[in-house]
Amino acid sequence: MSDRTYTVKGMTxxxxxxxxxxxxxxxxxxxxxxxxxxxxxxxxxGEGFTDDEIRKAVEEAGYQVV
Known part of the structure; x- marks a missing residue:
């Protein structure tokens, strides 16, 4: 299992x-x-997820990975 950190723009x-x-x-x-x-x-x-999947999920929520 691993951790990945992303920066998401627009969350307040x-x-x-x-x-x-x-x-x-x-x-x-x-x-x-x-x-x-x-x-x-x-x-x-977790494991088995891709950066692209995370990006799409964040966009579905209405935000952007920067």
């Missing part, structure tokens, strides 16, 4: 955090998601 509140967490959590292989609103850092734990 608890609803933002919940939306991003929900979308990423639905991906196969993801076992945990930690969102830091102050820095925009999203750390994803």
């Amino acid at each position: 509140c608890g609803h933002c955090k919940a939306s991003v967490t929900e979308e990423i959590s639905e991906l196969s292989g993801v076992t945990g998601v930690d969102v830091d609103l102050q820095t925009g850092a999203v750390t994803v734990a």
